[in-house]
Amino acid sequence: MITMIQALFKVRRIFFVGLAAGLIMICGLLQLPGVVQAGKSVPVPAGRTEITFWHAMNGPNEKVLQKIVAQFNQKQHKYWVTPIYEGSYGLLQSKYTNTLHSNVTPALVQIDQGNGAAMIGIDNYVPMQKFIDRDHFDTGQIYPSAIRAYSIKGQLLSMPFNSSTAVLYYNKDLFKKYGIKPLSQSPTYSEVRAAAQQLTQKSHQDVKGITLQIYDWLANELVANQNVSVVDHGNGREAVATKSNMNTPEMRRTFQWVQQMIKDGSFQNYGTGSSASANQMAGFLSQKLGIFMQSSAAMSSINKSAKFHYGVCYMPHPDGVKANGVAIGGASLWITKEKDKAIQEGAWQFVKYAASPVAQAQWQVGTGYIANNKRSLQVPVLAKAIAKNPNLKVPVDQLLGAQQNAASAGPFYANVADAARYLQIAEQQIYAGGNIATALATAQKQTNQAIAQTNQTSYDLLNFNR
Amino acid sequence: MTWLKTINRYFWLIFLAVITIAPILLGVWASLLPTADIAAGNFMSTHISLANYIGAIQTTPVLRYITNSFVTSTLITLGELVFCTLAAYVFVFIDFRCKKQLFFVFLITMMLPFEAQIIPNFQTIRSFGWLNSYAGLTIPFFASAFGVFMLRQAFLKIPSELQEYSEILGMNHTRFLMGIVLPYSRSTIVTFVIYMFLTHWNAYLWPLITTFTDAYRPTQVGLKQLQAEDTFSNWGVIMATAILILIPTLIVLIIGQRYFKKGLNVGGAKG
Numbered sequence: 001m002i003t004m005i006q007a008l009f010k011v012r013r014i015f016f017v018g019l020a021a022g023l024i025m026i027c028g029l030l031q032l033p034g035v036v037q038a039g040k041s042v043p044v045p046a047g048r049t050e051i052t053f054w055h056a057m058n059g060p061n062e063k064v065l066q067k068i069v070a071q072f073n074q075k076q077h078k079y080w081v082t083p084i085y086e087g088s089y090g091l092l093q094s095k096y097t098n099t100l101h102s103n104v105t106p107a108l109v110q111i112d113q114g115n116g117a118a119m120i121g122i123d124n125y126v127p128m129q130k131f132i133d134r135d136h137f138d139t140g141q142i143y144p145s146a147i148r149a150y151s152i153k154g155q156l157l158s159m160p161f162n163s164s165t166a167v168l169y170y171n172k173d174l175f176k177k178y179g180i181k182p183l184s185q186s187p188t189y190s191e192v193r194a195a196a197q198q199l200t201q202k203s204h205q206d207v208k209g210i211t212l213q214i215y216d217w218l219a220n221e222l223v224a225n226q227n228v229s230v231v232d233h234g235n236g237r238e239a240v241a242t243k244s245n246m247n248t249p250e251m252r253r254t255f256q257w258v259q260q261m262i263k264d265g266s267f268q269n270y271g272t273g274s275s276a277s278a279n280q281m282a283g284f285l286s287q288k289l290g291i292f293m294q295s296s297a298a299m300s301s302i303n304k305s306a307k308f309h310y311g312v313c314y315m316p317h318p319d320g321v322k323a324n325g326v327a328i329g330g331a332s333l334w335i336t337k338e339k340d341k342a343i344q345e346g347a348w349q350f351v352k353y354a355a356s357p358v359a360q361a362q363w364q365v366g367t368g369y370i371a372n373n374k375r376s377l378q379v380p381v382l383a384k385a386i387a388k389n390p391n392l393k394v395p396v397d398q399l400l401g402a403q404q405n406a407a408s409a410g411p412f413y414a415n416v417a418d419a420a421r422y423l424q425i426a427e428q429q430i431y432a433g434g435n436i437a438t439a440l441a442t443a444q445k446q447t448n449q450a451i452a453q454t455n456q457t458s459y460d461l462l463n464f465n466r
Numbered sequence: 467m468t469w470l471k472t473i474n475r476y477f478w479l480i481f482l483a484v485i486t487i488a489p490i491l492l493g494v495w496a497s498l499l500p501t502a503d504i505a506a507g508n509f510m511s512t513h514i515s516l517a518n519y520i521g522a523i524q525t526t527p528v529l530r531y532i533t534n535s536f537v538t539s540t541l542i543t544l545g546e547l548v549f550c551t552l553a554a555y556v557f558v559f560i561d562f563r564c565k566k567q568l569f570f571v572f573l574i575t576m577m578l579p580f581e582a583q584i585i586p587n588f589q590t591i592r593s594f595g596w597l598n599s600y601a602g603l604t605i606p607f608f609a610s611a612f613g614v615f616m617l618r619q620a621f622l623k624i625p626s627e628l629q630e631y632s633e634i635l636g637m638n639h640t641r642f643l644m645g646i647v648l649p650y651s652r653s654t655i656v657t658f659v660i661y662m663f664l665t666h667w668n669a670y671l672w673p674l675i676t677t678f679t680d681a682y683r684p685t686q687v688g689l690k691q692l693q694a695e696d697t698f699s700n701w702g703v704i705m706a707t708a709i710l711i712l713i714p715t716l717i718v719l720i721i722g723q724r725y726f727k728k729g730l731n732v733g734g735a736k737g
Contacts, residue, residue: 054678058691059699084679085691095678098588103595104678278699286507305505 048080052106064366079346114416158332166221172309178202200266209266210291216420227324230411241413246444296395299368325402327410418450497705518706531688550613558621620654656725
């Protein structure tokens with residue numbers, strides 16, 4: 001027994017070494033968090049003020065954004081913008097909210113259109129109007145639709161950066177192959193339905209005619225096109241929204257159209273979520289799907305990967321109803337209030353550059369988002385790209401042709417995420433053959449409850465009339 | 467009849483193996499194809515190349531992600547090893563009042579899911595200014611009830627005679643722990659280390675909410691970052707990255723397998 005103890009005692013000195021190393025490392029971590037935190041991926045050049053910029057752009061769009069940032073960093077020698085991708089809009093928004101007044105709070109943040117009201121509630125931004133008034137920045141160069149989307153009571157809160165509209169994409173080659181007339185610039189429901197049906201029948205089910213992803217934004221765009229706002233009080237822009245307009249005759253009409261196409265057998269349901277959007281894109285690119293609706297921001301990817309001619313047109317509208325035009329989607333740039341004046345100033349300088357004709361022109365060419373600046377159309381890089389691919393102009397024309405009213409300004413309220421969830425559940429029921437009015441009524445009731453609850457607890461925060 | 471039995475056995479083994487391995491094989495295969503072919507559903511493509519791997523290493527921070535995961539997983543494993551060993555040692559070899567009750571309280575924390583601890587932990591890390599740092603990624607995991615429980619069970623198997631002999635030899639607690647307890651429980655400790663390393667290699671939720679730059683993002687969060695939201699993902703490169711991330715875990719498993727088997731075979735005191 002004693003020999004065994006001695007034997008055991010000798011072996012595995014490695015445990016001593018390992019434990020000692022571990023203890024040293026742990027002590028190091030506890031003592032020196034500051035040292036551990038150091039080590040940024042791109043070092044900030046000496047003498048420059050760092051402007052951290054959180055954004056939600058990835059894939060090819062992130063590359064273009066990095067290019068614009070690099071141009072700004074090269075153009076001047078006072079500030080250094082560090083762009084950091086933080087995930088989807090929703091994730092970015094919650095990360096921002098949860099890390100206010102911490103060691104990672106960014107100076108500039110890209111927040112999607114739907115979360116604008118939440119930003120008012122957080123109240124940690126410097127209204128863009130303050131800098132605009134001080135510098136006499138000409139907002140006339142930006143499209144009025146974009147300005148209106150991010151303004152409350154005539155005050156621009158954040159600078160529109162990446163704007164998009166929903167558009168309808170279709171496979172021109174398949175239309176030609178099966179002898180179907182190309183869609184008009186602003187198609188009607190019956191026109192789209194007929195094309196989808198012909199495509200499915202003439203290809204003997206080889207190609208599915210159409211899909212409409214279960215995605216609240218697309219449904220909202222389809223009703224905005226019929227001049228219906230998503231919430232009351234002028235889409236939440238005259239006063240804090242109190243009621244949702246989900247169960248309207250216009251919304252029901254849109255889903256009747258969808259149900260008719262499901263009955264025709266020409267509709268492919270890809271479901272909901274990011275996998276649905278990836279799958280419908282894969283279906284379209286592999287020529288198994290003829291028509292789908294998506295943000296114009298998807299155009300650069302389609303342009304790169306489609307091995308066929310594709311057409312782009314406006315979002316469809318019901319027969320006999322004048323198309324109202326759709327609301328702007330995408331996101332804008334917000335300057336954080338808690339940062340030093342020098343940092344805020346740097347953020348504003350970058351915002352000005354990002355909104356400039358040159359930057360916006362490159363942005364549209366590289367991404368498919370709309371260049372917000374009117375003068376971008378004269379910038380050679382965009383002018384040439386449009387001459388080569390006229391599809392790039394369609395979302396811009398759709399935006400310019402839109403009526404200027406509450407519906408096309410887009411919704412502004414705090415419960416966008418709740419409404420999205422309830423509407424998408426209703427859409428799933430409707431796609432499965434459920435009763436449209438019942439499903440929408442339930443969704444509207446739940447959304448109204450969520451809005452009431454939010455207003456009860458944080459009306460003072462959200463109330464921009466104070 | 468034995469050969470029929472063998473055939474039968476092998477048939478089922480191969481069948482189950484194929485089902486288990488198929489997703490990984492599919493992933494490896496997809497990582498060799500160009501993205502255009504994957505997007506078009508053309509899985510029988512012949513355009514096989516390592517281009518995706520080169521693309522992953524050149525265009526994505528995958529190596530940085532792997533380094534971060536390696537650093538955090540190693541630190542956490544070391545921390546767990548130190549703190550859980552010490553706590554388990556106290557629970558087994560030192561007598562004090564309310565020992566059983568205290569251990570019970572320890573076990574109760576196992577019932578509290580990590581998701582419920584996230585908010586207080588996040589607030590603490592935030593107020594320390596540890597967001598986006600290795601300290602914030604690792605220190606909340608330095609002690610776990612599961613680790614203490616697992617090591618305590620192993621230490622309980624050590625015959626009490628050994629402790630008596632060590633006392634006769636005049637060993638203090640440190641020497642007894644280092645010289646006898648740890649070597650004796652070697653296979654449990656190796657299993658524990660591998661388990662902890664793999665768990666934290668695959669960590670997702672905590673790093674997702676506490677890391678904000680690529681300088682600290684670990685692999686699983688990094689992999690999600692590569693997926694495009696609104697636009698079109700480069701699936702070939704994403705698959706290649708996923709396979710690259712798999713390699714370190716495979717190495718750990720292969721090295722540890724020997725001990726895994728031993729750990730299963732060891733039973734009772736071997737006098």
